[in-house]
Amino acid sequence: MSHSYEWPRPALTVDCVVFGAADERLEVLLVQRGEAPFKDSWALPGGFVHQDEALDVAARRELVEETGVDLSYMEQLYTFGTPGRDPRGRVVTVAWLALVRPGVHRLEPRTDARDAAWHPVADLPPLAFDHERILETARERLRGKLRYKPIGFELLPEVFTLTELQRLYEVVLERPLDKRNFRRKVLATKLLIDTGQRRTGVAHRAPSLYRFDRQRHAELERDGYLFEV
Amino acid sequence: MSHSYEWPRPALTVDCVVFGAADERLEVLLVQRGEAPFKDSWALPGGFVHQDEALDVAARRELVEETGVDLSYMEQLYTFGTPGRDPRGRVVTVAWLALVRPGVHRLEPRTDARDAAWHPVADLPPLAFDHERILETARERLRGKLRYKPIGFELLPEVFTLTELQRLYEVVLERPLDKRNFRRKVLATKLLIDTGQRRTGVAHRAPSLYRFDRQRHAELERDGYLFEV
């Protein structure tokens, strides 16, 4: 093994697929590249891993540097390393899937990314490198995970209505859900706390506001439960 | 981004968690290290990624070099990159989960691995590096995946009995399953072909031999079906 240290090494990067929900659509955070290759193209935020930096730390750092967003959830997605995926040479990237709550997005492009912006996933520009493939992998993971882990809440504000939650699920799963069945099932998990508050100022009956019960979720998680919507 | 090319790069390796089933136990393939660090310790087979080598190719190559096994299934598991996980310096490893059929194991240690051997996962020696953590991640993935994807077949010979399949599920899931319910459910998937043959020479009624229908599986896969046991 040790002789291998002298070989040329692949470069290592991280890339983040950051999803947000707004206007009843699923959006993804992209940066416009300021340098070649793919200058002016949109790309996933990301960059090189520092020498003694954990991979998740690198992902968070690049994200803050390029966009300034504050994440509510992050998990490792997949590592992409097909030779030729970067025209500059051999670059292996560890991709991450992240979620942010609405409103928190203060977009502040800072370093080499000229611009950062939210794009609806249903209507995207061409992306740099193999980022379209990475994004597609992330969409599949999100769809799958949403069905058996309660991560949908990480895309909503701290308090939300049941209808907002249902809309989110419909957007991600790309199919309509029955209102009564959805409410029954999601309330049956006992993962929602009724805040007792209602959202006023709407031109219809004021809906109840709920909060996700992180503590109960942590307890259930220990025993290995299933969520299922 | 481009300035990053001058920075010191983390080294990149692959490691394989190879599961096999034998004697109604789940086993994992380990190699005994011939060099420091962790000389004489058991470790997952793996090694450095070559400059223009795809990650899965690297994983397969290391596996053949160190053990000579022939895989029936392989998927990317997770990428581990915590600083300090390798005492020699910064090493990031892309871990793979692989399955092999019984009997195919011609173990032939060839390069720097002094010895390769199967170990029951229920009774393992201490492992080098963070390989215990990697192995635990692989066990969880295998358990989860077995329940909704038909990968159990990749741990059995080409033809097998329903009881053998059930025992395998019981070993991996670590719980007993009801015989009648199991048979009904697994046959309902239409993923098994009755070969018409029976296993003779056993001291009880000769059991039917089945074969996994890869073609039908591929068809169902396209529509996105679920397996569930």
Add this chain to the structure above:
DNA sequence: CCAAAAGTGTTTCACTTACACCCATGA
């Protein structure tokens, strides 16, 4: 004829699905 595993159906219960109307509020 004995031991050992193969093979086979039915009932019960829980959960999922489909479905339609009245209520509260602001404009």
Add this chain to the structure above:
DNA sequence: TCATGGGTGTAAGTGAAACACTTTTGG
């Protein structure tokens, strides 16, 4: 008073789980 979404229950069907005995074969 109208438009808009909030909120609620029941019946039918499907799928999961529990459960025991007969059959075949080799020794």
